[in-house]
Amino acid sequence: MHRVALFVFDECQLLDASGPWQVFATANELLPAPAYQLILVAEHEGPVTTNSGMVLHATAALGAITAADTLLIAGGSGVHRLSEQVIERLATLAAATARVGSICTGAFALARTGRLDGYDVTTHWRHASTLARQFPALRVRENALYLEQNNTFTSAGITAGIDLTLSLIERDHGTMLACRVARELVVFLHRPGDQAQFSEGLNAQLRSQGRLRRLIDRILSTPESDWRPAVLADELCVTPRHLTRLFKQATGTSPGEFVIRARLDAARRLLIDPALSMSGIATRCGLGGAEQLRRHFTRHFGVSPSVYRARFGARTPYSHALSPREGVE
Incomplete structure (x- = not known):
């Protein structure tokens, strides 16, 4: 039985605790016998x-x-009021x-224990600069979902804790169980740890309004449609x-380039499903054929679609084909 201790405190963030807890609990339900205490x-x-x-x-x-x-240590505003005695006990544990x-x-509590010194770490984007300022021994990557070094993990805000916990389930029991847990919880399996906390689409939504915002929403929801500049x-x-x-x-970019990026973001999410062919993904995302997908994907992400799939894709086939509208950032 694998013992999981989840540390909480007054004024902790509820979902920081309940999200990871439910991932482990659902894994217990799906396994032949519970594996997590x-x-x-x-x-x-x-x-x-x-x-x-x-x-x-x-x-x-x-x-x-x-x-x-x-x-696992939850976050929340109360983390800044933890006593030195509590931090010492956390360090011992x-x-x-x-x-x-x-x-x-x-991450603020874990950093106070000294466990993160010299590591690449992340936290909620809004608190990243404060974490870097208070703990100069850390290398803070403010745009990552979760990071790991030497079996030490940090994650971004709230739902990123679910992504992190799914990755732990995958390490312990394989991709298939992690896929089943994600499907049971109706979440996206699973966002890579170094994926940005915000998608380009969300950033565009935050900066737009009115008719342009509605049009951007339509592009993001149906990237495969005819979105030529004239249209x-x-x-x-x-x-x-x-x-x-x-x-x-x-x-920050042209209409044509934004459409390409929206299509690539949709393709990136579909690539985790090994049952989908490259040409099928390209068609579903409005990118023409497999060669166009490869060319645009490599230019934008710095790796080919096949390399991305090998790194982040499910290694065991599963039946749920994700649509481009799943996996909201």
């Missing part, structure tokens, strides 16, 4: 009030846990634990020159 740990056994007001019940006090196989990780701003200009009832100006203001 889940222990909710806090400074003291008993109620812990999250920053949403919902109360969790810690089943073990931090000082009573002497070892675990996996230790981390030293006796083979696999240690943090969810979101839980886009007609949709907005503007001249091609003004269309280019609007897109560069909102996306």
Whole structure:
């Protein structure tokens, strides 16, 4: 039985705790016999009030846990108020634990233990600069979903903790179980750890409004449609020159390049399914053929589609073919 200790505290983020916990619990349900013993740990056994007001019940006090196989530390505003005594106890437990990780701003607590010194780490994008400033011994990569060095993990905000936990399930029991857990929870399996916290599409949505925002939403939801610049200009009832100006203001690139990037983002998500051919993916994403997919993908991501699939794709076939609209960032 693999012991998982999940550390929480007053004003922790509820989903930082419940997301990873549910991934492990669902894995237990899908396995022939439960493989994970889940222990909710806090400074003291008993109620812990999250920053949403919902109360969790810690089943073990931090000082009573002497070892675990996996230790995860939740994030939340209360992480900055943890006492030195709590950090010392966390450091002791981390030293006796083979696999240690943090969810979101839980990285601040893990950094105080010294476990992250010299490592590449991540946290929620909004807190990355603060983490780097407070802990100069860390190399903070603010745009990664999760990172690992020497069995030490850090992850970005909230749902990235689910991505991280799915990767742990995959390490322990293989891709097929991780796929089944993701399907059961209706989440995207699984975003690579070094994937950006924000997709280009979301960034474009944040910077656009009105009719342009609605058009960008349509491009992202149906990238395979006919989105030639002339069609886009007609949709907005503007001249091609003004269309280019609007897109560069909102996306930093031309309309044609934005459409290509939207199609490549959709292709990247489909590549994890080994049942889909390169030509089939290219067709579904509006990229023409396999050679066009390879050329654009390599230029944009720096690796070929086949290399990307070998690195991040499911290594065992599964039946659920993801659509481009799944896996919201």
